[in-house]
Amino acid sequence: MLSKAEEVKDEDGTWESELKTTGFYNELALLASENRVFTASKRVEAIRTAPTAVSVVSSDHLRPLSARYLPQVLRLFPGIDVLQITRTEFTVGIRGFANRGNFRPRDVLVLVDGRTVYDDFSGSVEWETLDIFPQDVGKIEVLRGAASAIHGANAARSVINIITRPPEALPPFESNTSFAGREGFRQRIAAGSSEGLYKWKVTGGYDQAEIWDRFADISLSDDQGARTWRFNTVVAKELSGGAELRLGGGTNRGELLQTTTSGILLRNDQSTDHLRLEYEHPSYSIRSYWNHRKIDSNDPETGEFVSTRTQNLYDLEAVHRVIRFGRSSFSWGGTVRFTEVKADSIGGEEGQVTAGLFLDEQYNVTDRLLLRLAGRLDYHEEAGYQFSPRAGLSYQIHPKHMLKAAVNVGYRNPTLADNFLDLAILEGPDATVFIKGNRDLKPEESIWYEAGYLGRFVPGLTLGLDLFYVVTDRFIRAAFVPPDTLTFVNSNDKVEGGGGELWGQYELTSSLRLIANYGYRKFRENGVENRATAPNQVNAGLLYSDRLTGALTVHYRDRAEWPFPSGPDFSPVQEAYYTLNLFLGYQFTKSLGGQIEAYNFTNRKHRELPALGEEIPMELIFTINYRV
Template sequence: MARLLPLLVGVSMLGASLSPSLAATPSAAATELTIFGDMPVVLSAARLIQPLDDAPGAVTVIDRQMIEASGARDLAELLKYAPGFQLGRFKGATPLTTYHGLSDDQSRRMLVRVDGRSAYSPYFGSAIEWAKLSVDIDDIERIEVFRGSNSAAYGSNAFLGIVDIVTRPAADTPRFRTRITEGANGLQDQMVSVRQRLGDATARLTLGQNRSDGTDPNHDSYRNQRIDGRIDWPLSPDDTLEIHLGFVDTRADEGAAEDITDPERSTDSYTGFAQARWRRQLASGDELKLTYFHQEERYTDPGFRLPSLSSYLINVAGFSPAAVNAFFVSNGIPADAYVDGSINNRALRDDIELEHQTLLGERARLVWGGGIRNDRVRSERVFSRDDDIHIRQRRLFANLEYRLPPMWTFNAGAMIEDTSETGPRVSPRLAVNLHLNKQLTTRAAVSRGYRNTSPFERQADVRYAEARSGYVLAQTLQPSGDLRPEKVTAHEIGLRFQSTDGFSSIDLRVFNEEINQLLERKTTASNISPPPPLNSKGESPLYINGASATINGAELSGVYRWGTDAWIGGHYTYTDIDSNVIEAQISAPREAFFLFAATQLPWQWQLSGGWGYMGMMSWYDDDDWIHGYHHASARIAKRWRTGNTTAELAVGMDRIAGAVSDYRPEISRPPEGYVTLRLTY
């Protein structure tokens, strides 16, 4: 800690966290926030509309002005503005994000929500699949990043943090918009959006497409097409209805030319959802909210096909012709045996939730509610069964805010979750905020959270068998059986400074996160008899609750703004992981920082950019260390206005400091320039 404090003080002089005031980002998107005037507020920390000074934890707010100035092409890129996050690119279409490490190519321990809908998708491994979100980056009003466990408010998937995305109301968008981006490495983006009045309702429809040649030297180019719609319908002075619709289709290249069991091929996946959210304002000032959504995901991968199993066993696996013949005869395998390695996955989710916010006198507010979720998952390849796996969840939650003005704010809450797979769990939280004066607030919080294991982690049974006889030749994952939920006990203390005009802030978070029952992979005897002959020693991996980790560190962030389009800020993170598993211990960099700035120039020019450093780490693999690297970006934009039409031309460059390897040392992302044209009417 002695080494840490001078660094914290040095970074604090630069300014850091993105918590701009609402005055700096006026919008009809969340008119309920105006009850706090110019105070910076958040929606998602405790399910209550709160000033940041009263929130039960550290929150980074990324507003629309910051999103536009960033030049980001996808949502995952925006998390570089929040301290404590690591970003990588697993494949061209697959960005990876994690908070405080503990992640491989499966981002399991954080939650992403879009307008109240959970985007956590743990069915077949990867939990946060950013490419499957239909929302366009220009339709986002704000992003709230709660840094720390928030299971007390949002359940097990918010194990280490939550990213809450709030889109703009349909009426707050122009009648017509389009965006075109062209850049290096085959980069092509197109978007068109229209807004239309439908009687009392207002509708927005946005269509978009992204293309790229992927990451060098992978065969991983991709094309992502999406449709996103929103309808805001005031049913009465007290009732409103929001309808959200979305569809995403992604075609991505996979594999390598020289790998017979992972050949070059194209995969196809799509996700579609429909959501309805009804709000009622009660005479007492209370609010009722009812949300329902249905979501469907499908994934098709031709995988591989071995037309001649005997040739593969002799030429690749190293068996002698005599041994192969004897093996075929003794196990009833035909001479023309072949293997089909295709994959077809399907997942359905239905979720309904009721939430009630109420005032309890002049000093207290309460939000409480409950929900039911039903998931159905099917994959013959992943689970070695041709029927649905059903997962049912019931939840109850409550969060209470109690104020003792002028100095104290208390937050207490809990979530009770009961799933058909793991039974009931209670995730509580208690936080105390002490307002030393109107500008300076300290906070202390303690919480406990659980992450329920997924169907993939518990029941995956990935087998490859000879197509006619069904004889199992290889098993890459076997069922893990009963797994206990992962458990985190988190402690934090914080200090927040907010300028009187709300434009500038500094936030310090010092944390301790103790994680038990952490999953790790272990190789043991296969559950198949006889053991698969292509598995070494007849063993295959499974998951066990064998790991633990203690994460200690600090995050310092701040920002100084002198206008709605002008700011300078940054953040610094120090993270120390102590674990009985080496892969966990090295899964986050010891030190990382990011500095960013934007300024408005004469004649409607804007200049923005960022520069950061990510220390040495590994994505849960002690054989593939990523060396520390610097990353920098810059963007200059010019706007014109003619009548009702506004145009913006922007030129930008990512990774100015040089090629970056942010997932594996052999996967390189070179500098990338782009040009973007926006038109609005």
């Protein structure tokens, strides 16, 4: 049951509150809705009353885009910064802030079906290690701005929740076979069934691609960028009272060429695995999961062994979604987590306990004014306690127009490497530099001030404006301690900045839609302009979905100057660039279809990450789709 402030009429005359929902994050009704989200408060709610800026990537977007990599889909949406490092490696940030230590953003929490895929050792998200393909995704919900009041650590700048298609959304059998130049090949298969009380799905496949080998100053012994197997499965049983019990797991195994957060290129023989058990009830949920990673790293130029790392994460979460009391609605939940790592770089094995409790209140001041208050108290075994509050207002100025404002606090915990690193690096025959972690580090903290507008004008046209101002301090950075040691400290550096996103979507027909957005952001670090942030970014796309599917997208990114050292063959300057991309698909029969993807089809060669990344040329991909 929804509050009156959430009951807003759509263009077809129906009320949003008529959307039948059990409250599950992956039910078909919610996945099909662009007006309802789950991630903002860990319960179903209207996007127009969510306390922070939200972007929804629905199945209507995913089908015509049909990209090879998920970041290529996310690039089209407001406030999302995607950098392609190599042919197979991407980074995804939010709202622009970047520096040498943050080109792999450490303050964006990425979830798959509510399970974290954030690497607690390095503080990054390695998109190429996911155990799903883009075709497995039913919806993506992106929170722009701090979300630590609900999600806790590392949601300092954003949460991206990737929700996969449930068994009932899959056919009995589905196959996608893709071919591209330079050994590009992908075979995906999927199957699902939903009969009686039981449901199941299996997805997986093989993926390989060579990189373009267009680095500025590196000569590789092997051009292979990715050679991996992926597998994901879920078995579910419906229980009494509308509840559901799910058991799932997945793996991504193989060889990847990857860039570390410190900018070092490595060839990793890795396995990334998980198991999860969920009990979902319309009013509450209990979720537990185990994440496992094993990485053996080698030098990509010489092939010599560099290091090994094994880590395990055990997580238990319980959430009670809605307790109603007068004009107030409450949600609360808690998490307990244990993470352990064994690595050469820390000289052995370490473990860490974290826990948190959150409470979220929605108070209907009037039928048009909604007050949102939330807070979360987290405990970190090394850093201690951290409290993250959130306060927001939503005001319905007209049945189709909303104003929103919020203040949020977000934070990023020290990584396991920040706390426990223990390395000795030979700098010469008589010189050794020691790199030591620091167990006394405090979390980085950001305070966000946000305001937004969301409105619908003529039928099918939605416009939004989201503004922000953010101050971040207690940055964790390396510091030299004489005579020969580097360690990590909470610096006195302060970064402040702001900007916003102007965005719109126009459904011209039931099959054709136009998406466009413009983002502006500017940051200053200790009073000095941060030039690594591209101030202007523009994205637009025309999407068509029928028997013929297709999309034409354009992305523009402004000039930026990264704080990397220059060399004779490369510059730290990322010049302004744009790319044009074309997706075309056709369903020949009920079972057989095909598609062509042309990335950067005007072949405007560019580097999206200067000094470290390779030059990005045009790429063509051909795919054959078959389903029963």
